[in-house]
Amino acid sequence: MYGSWKIGRVAGIGLYVHWTFLLLLAWVVIGTALTGGGWAGGLVSGALIIAVFTCVVLHELGHALAARRYGIPTRDISLLPIGGVARLERLPDKPEQELVVALAGPAVNVVILAVLGGISLAILGPAQLLGSSRVGVDFIRNLLMVNAAMVVFNMLPAFPMDGGRVLRAVLAMGIDYGRATNIAANIGKGLAVALAIVGLFWLENPILAFIGVFVFFGANNEARFVAERRKYQGIRVADAMLTHFQTLSGFETLGNVAGMMLRSLQPAFPVINRGVYEGMVFRSDVAEALQTRSPFESVSLVMRRTVPRIPVTAELSDAVGAMRAAQSDSAAVFDGVTPVGLLTLQNIDLLLVNVRRGAATSTPGRIATESMYA
Incomplete structure (x- = not known):
């Protein structure tokens, strides 16, 4: 991906970070420090961003390893300010395979929630984990909340989120793959419009409206991508x-x-x-x-x-x-x-x-x- 730097390999897959991610990290650290948190608070916020994106890498690695099980290589994993992207060489051949690959990412976040939450509860207890304002406890609590949000957000039934691919895979088990893609894409577009309207006119939250626009174009691009692939079907x-x-x-x-x-x-x-x-x-x-x-x-x-x-x-x-x-x-x-x-x-x-x-x-x-x- 253009504008990205390779920072290593994980499970044999190149790991890249886009320069805008570093901009986000600097903005969070400096912004926290200058708005009353001090440089110590800024460094904690930066560490939280790094921890969150480590979870993002593990999420994308879940997709990549599930795809590898079906003989599908992954070109690379890239970190962007809006999340991560694992670029598979091709789509899974069967709906059942796409279902497994799509669910593998959110499943990783569920495992992180279970393991990190279980250990934290065992050490701190429910009262401290939920109510303590200590830096370390607050850090863990925020990381747990972000992972929970990743599961919920990624399972929305809209492309390019995993939930859209899950929906298409389930539909494709009973109907034509192209029709399943169009149905899932249209549902995603409807959800995107709803998010944008709620964000702009009800909650007055521009970020939610931005997510709606992102989802709309993601759904549209997926439908176009599959339509293009079908043009070449059966030709070598x-x-x-x-x-x-x-x-x-x-x-x-x-x-x-x-x-x-x-x-x-x-x-x-x-x-x-x-x-x-x-x-x-x-x-x-x-x-x-x-x-x-x-x-x-x-x-x-x-x-x-x-x-x-x-x-x-x-x-x-x-x-x-x-x-x-x-x-x-x-x-x-x-x-x-x-x-x-x-x-x-x-x-x-x-x-x-x-x-x-x-x-x-x-x-x-x-x-x-x-x-x-x-």
Whole structure:
């Protein structure tokens, strides 16, 4: 995720923190210190924020480990001021699997509540835990309240919360997955509008209204995402990739590559050095670099190394999801360690047009992808 720094790995999954999270932490610490809490109070508030987001990481790790059980890898876990995000490589294949993955996160918070609450009650007793104003007790009480709120909030039947995915999974056990998504998304939108109205006009709470807006767009995006995936259902990467494409070496100059691009419609070029794939060079990056750099400089200066590597056996829906997540409109397709094709969103769109045309005329319609950029 752009604007994020990697702070480590947990269970083999990269853990990232967005810079705005650090801004939130500084705002809480300094704000508490300057409004009467003193620097000691500010540090306690900062520690509470860190403890809360540790619970958020454990929540997202619950999703990730449940998904791993079904063979679904997790790209990374990112911490944002509004919570955490675990980016799975793909959606679970079956509603029962999605139900388990969706419930795993809130289940972690329930376990934290049970363990932390049980230990606190055993040591402090109900009276102290509920009524004491000591710093340590107040810290534990706040952490318990936040975990309880996380369970309740995440189980709201609306995307992008876990409750929306639970609702869809339950519905999909009896009806079509796309219809289940639309029903769950519409329920989420209705709930979002209700939250915004209550927040603005009844409780006069702008934060609740903001949550309503967040939920509304989350529900809308989920419905669009699933609709897009269904467009590619049943199509494999091998049916959509270009098999005739040009490659570059990392020793090419920007000027030479610009000349090659003038003679080709290919939007991106894989870079191969001594038979080893190193990354991709995009038209837009070369054009931008030539505005400030010499045409005799190496094209490796603008090579992108984080473009997804797509297996030739992958489903097209998974490949497009990986490309969207990486904000890349092109990707190299691999058979083992060897690049065997080039996948572009433009080519995929043309393939879909051809497939629809073939379906309308009852004739098979595979597009001639290998010659599109010749």
